[in-house]
Structures are given as C-alpha cells and as structure tokens.
C-alpha cells in the first residue's frame with residue numbers, strides 16, 4: 001500500500017503503542033522528542049497497575065537484580081541477562097535523578113527493594129512528560145481490537161468507530177498481562193500472536209497465594225499468623241515471610257513460590273535458622289523451645305495426634321523427628337488464588353520469537369512486544385517494573401535508530 005494515497009483520509013503514525021501502562025508510558029517517554037507516536041489505552045486512565053504497585057509507593061527496582069530473579073517458560077536466559085545488563089540499576093537511578101523522583105531502599109520484606117517516595121507519583125511524571133510533547137497523541141478509552149499488516153504498514157482497529165482510521169509504520173504491543181483482572185486487562189497480545197503465527201505461552205497467574213489440599217487444612221486455623229520460612233522448589237531456594245490466610249497461604253515467600261510452581265510438591269522449611277543441638281539439654285515444653293508461634297506448634301502437633309510435651313532424654317527422638325519434619329515439610333499445593341488476586345501473569349510471547357536486542361518479532365518486521373506481555377516474569381521486589389522499563393528502553397532505542405538510519 002502506498003502511504004501517499006492514504007494521507008489526509010487517515011492518521012499515519014511512526015509508532016503506535018498499545019497500552020499506556022508501565023512499559024508503554026516508558027517507551028513513549030523515549031520516543032517523545034523525535035517521532036510521531038499514538039498511544040491507545042483501553043482504560044480511562046493511564047498506568048492503572050503502576051499507580052497501585054508497591055501499595056502506592058511503587059517498588060521500582062532492586063539493587064541485586066540478576067537473571068536468577070526471573071522465570072521464563074522457555075528458560076531463555078539470554079534475553080533477560082542482555083537487557084538487564086544494558087539497563088542496570090544505574091539507569092533507574094539516572095531516570096529518578098533526571099525526573100526529581102525520590103527513592104528509598106526499604107528491605108523490610110525484600111532484600112534490595114527500591115521504592116519511590118510516597119508523595120511522588122511515577123505515573124504522573126511519565127504522563128506529564130508525554131503531555132508536554134507535541135509528538136504524542138494519547139487516546140484513552142480506546143481499546144485496540146485488531147491490527148493488520150498491509151504490505152509494509154499496519155492498520156489499527158479499535159472500539160471507537162467514529163474516529164479516523166489509524167495506520168502505523170511500527171507497532172509496539174505493551175498491553176501487559178491479564179492478572180489483577182478486576183482492573184481493565186486484555187489478552188490482545190495473545191490474539192495478535194495467534195494472528196501473526198508467533199509462538200506464545202498461555203498466561204497463568206503468578207505472584208499469588210496458594211490453595212491447600214485437605215492434609216494442609218490445619219494451616220487455615222492459623223489465619224493471620226506470619227512466619228519466616230524457606231522453600232525449595234525445583235532447584236531454587238527461596239526465603240521470606242509466609243502468611244497463613246483463611247484461603248490458603250500467601251505473603252512474599254509464597255508469592256515467589258507461585259512464580260516457579262506449576263504442579264507437584266514443594267518443600268518448606270519452617271525453621272530455617274534453627275540448630276537442634278543447642279537445646280537438647282533443655283527441659284522446656286516443645287512449644288516454647290521452637291522459634292515459631294505457639295499456636296503453629298500446637299496445630300502441627302495436633303496433626304501428629306500429639307500434645308505439647310516437656311523435652312527429656314526419653315522423648316528426644318520424637319522431638320528430633322518433629323524438627324526434621326518442620327524443616328522438610330513436603331506438600332503439593334492444590335492451586336492458586338487465581339487471576340483476580342495475582343500480581344502478574346506468567347507466560348506471554350515466547351522470547352525465542354523476538355530479537356533479544358530490540359524486541360522486534362523475528363517473523364514480522366516492525367512489530368514489537370514489551371513488558372509483561374513477553375514471557376519473562378520477575379519475583380516480588382521491583383523486578384517486573386525493572387523488566388517493563390528495560391524492555392521498553394531496548395525497544396525504544398532501536399526504533400529511534402531505525403528512523404535515524406532512514407532519514
């Protein structure tokens with residue numbers, strides 16, 4: 001199709017971005033000075049997840065970021081390593097400095113977590129930068145329904161049929177995942193992947209609480225109790241706090257387990273720092289000897305049909321066995337709390353279908369996927385936003401280069 005024939009009847013953009021979330025807004029900030037860009041956002045506001053992330057304080061990144069903090073179905077580490085090396089924590093600090101965004105290190109729940117200060121909103125900073133630019137057209141309440149590639153140009157169709165037809169030289173899908181489904185979300189990325197024959201992994205809930213089999217229903221009586229524990233899942237060891245709830249288990253440790261768990265058993269260590277030999281001489285009750293809440297110990301003993309007992313040389317074997325079980329508690333979760341509670345979606349566009357340096361689809365020139373729409377999902381602790389910004393930056397820099405070369 002010849003661009004000249006289309007002019008005046010339609011809007012033609014250098015780049016159309018689908019989704020004004022974390023990655024789409026960051027990308028628009030990169031392109032805003034040089035290219036004619038349109039953003040289409042299904043929601044009435046931009047950055048609906050970004051605004052509530054980190055409980056409103058936005059856990060923007062992590063000091064100790066590495067490829068080990070990410071899950072990908074195809075285990076393609078190269079795209080993760082490459083992009084977090086290119087866009088390291090220094091780039092986050094530089095962004096904060098340039099935008100007068102204050103941050104703090106808050107490691108109460110997660111090592112190395114960097115949060116934005118409460119009173120400054122990252123979403124508004126990204127939005128204001130865009131609004132100042134004459135090159136960017138932000139279209140809220142515009143849901144992209146389909147895209148089509150006609151020769152070398154994309155046609156974008158959205159829900160508002162009264163608007164002009166929109167065409168784009170390049171399209172970036174920054175539509176996120178389908179978690180936290182009470183917010184407006186969509187699986188347009190998967191639909192586009194199907195249409196263009198791009199490999200993808202089905203979205204599944206992650207960073208979410210886990211539900212229990214009947215053998216673990218004793219956990220439910222501990223609703224509201226929180227403990228520090230360790231988990232072994234596949235070859236990974238995770239540590240953090242775990243919260244018992246009426247539905248199952250949650251808290252940072254469990255949310256991270258949910259990122260790596262698909263089915264089968266996990267091993268929990270409820271006594272990660274406990275060494276048995278220090279207390280063998282004690283004559284105290286078991287419930288006061290172990291560094292766990294008393295109601296936890298009593299509930300655990302009940303599952304063994306035992307009540308609390310004083311330690312003595314005749315029952316030391318039983319005690320040692322209990323400690324072993326508490327440090328190697330095998331169980332298979334029944335499932336998870338689902339998309340409505342999940343902070344992120346695992347899965348998305350197969351990274352083997354993307355250029356690792358630019359996020360362009362290998363089989364479709366000028367089509368890109370970034371952020372959570374891609375099959376790269378981080379642990380709790382700022383890794384998902386870092387990924388959204390890192391992928392947006394690699395994609396944005398390469399798009400700028402492409403247009404520079406063509407001038």
Ligand SMILES: Cc1cc2nc3c(=O)[nH]c(=O)nc-3n(C[C@H](O)[C@H](O)[C@H](O)COP(=O)(O)OP(=O)(O)OC[C@H]3O[C@@H](n4cnc5c(N)ncnc54)[C@H](O)[C@@H]3O)c2cc1C
Pocket residue numbers: 018019020021022023024040041042043046047048049050052053054055058059060061142143144145174175176177179180184185186187188342343344370371372373381382383384385386388
């Ligand atoms: C409660 C909560 C707290 C979180 N806290 C943190 C945190 O502190 N730190 C962290 O690193 N991560 C956090 N996350 C995860 C993080 O918010 C996401 O990983 C990140 O926002 C993903 O960025 P994205 O741009 O890929 O997608 P999103 O930010 O989800 O943006 C996608 C955008 O695309 C729009 N869209 C979708 N489909 C269409 C369509 N068809 N047409 C037009 N627009 C469309 C959506 O409305 C949305 O605005 C949290 C998530 C939740 C739910």
